[in-house]
Amino acid sequence: MTALEDRLRDVFASLDEQIAVPPMRTPSRRVDVRLIAAAAVVMIAGGLLAASLTDPEPAEIGVAADMRPADFDAAAGDICRALISDISGVAPRFATVEAYIVSAKSRIAAIDVTAAAISSMPPPSDDLGLTSRVLSRLRAARARGEHVVVSAEAGRLGPAQRSWAEIDWILEQARVLLGDHGAKGCRP
Amino acid sequence: MLREDQRAVVAAVQRLPKQQRACVILRYYAELGIDDIASTLGISPNSVKTHLARALGALEVGLEGTR
Numbered sequence: 384m385t386a387l388e389d390r391l392r393d394v395f396a397s398l399d400e401q402i403a404v405p406p407m408r409t410p411s412r413r414v415d416v417r418l419i420a421a422a423a424v425v426m427i428a429g430g431l432l433a434a435s436l437t438d439p440e441p442a443e444i445g446v447a448a449d450m451r452p453a454d455f456d457a458a459a460g461d462i463c464r465a466l467i468s469d470i471s472g473v474a475p476r477f478a479t480v481e482a483y484i485v486s487a488k489s490r491i492a493a494i495d496v497t498a499a500a501i502s503s504m505p506p507p508s509d510d511l512g513l514t515s516r517v518l519s520r521l522r523a524a525r526a527r528g529e530h531v532v533v534s535a536e537a538g539r540l541g542p543a544q545r546s547w548a549e550i551d552w553i554l555e556q557a558r559v560l561l562g563d564h565g566a567k568g569c570r571p
Numbered sequence: 572m573l574r575e576d577q578r579a580v581v582a583a584v585q586r587l588p589k590q591q592r593a594c595v596i597l598r599y600y601a602e603l604g605i606d607d608i609a610s611t612l613g614i615s616p617n618s619v620k621t622h623l624a625r626a627l628g629a630l631e632v633g634l635e636g637t638r
Binding site for chain 2: 387388391395462472489491493495500
């Protein structure tokens, strides 16, 4: 393991702590916490999704001020393009639990990197709550991804497929928020 | 809160070409093996290894002086 690889793992572990609940890599807790997260997603209706019953709306992460709306939109556009690139073409090729698990983990990883990038920027000065609303959608999409993994690991392909189908729909909601603000790269 | 050096890593990963970025994220975040990454992306395991090697090389250069 090189120093760079250590550094990569350190950053991704920090993402686990700050953005996503439950974390992807805590085997002893993984099943219980994922089931709680999956149950929370099922119980909460509409767009008001939470990744965990114990995790409130995230506070501003690494943000001390705001930024010009045009600058925010330009950066958000780049982030959206990277996300679209990361998820395009990645889908279960076969209706097997293994395919859904691998594809869902890929989605979760792309979502977490996107969330880290969004939360690293100050919000736009004309909508200070935009970043939080986008992160909320990303967390909801991540929870769907976690549900895919949990269901597939339990051999329940039907629920896994239904949750899989919802991930990109929720991600589109996040992109629409940014696109409506003015980020061209986020518009469908 | 992400430290400044951690944000530099995130930004550097975001700048990688698509396949290299995907391989790095799947390897070091999702902790997938080479064969699983190859299956996910629809490429050969050797291509995964090549993308990872190039990505790490690019990250070494891009992150020089950020720690």
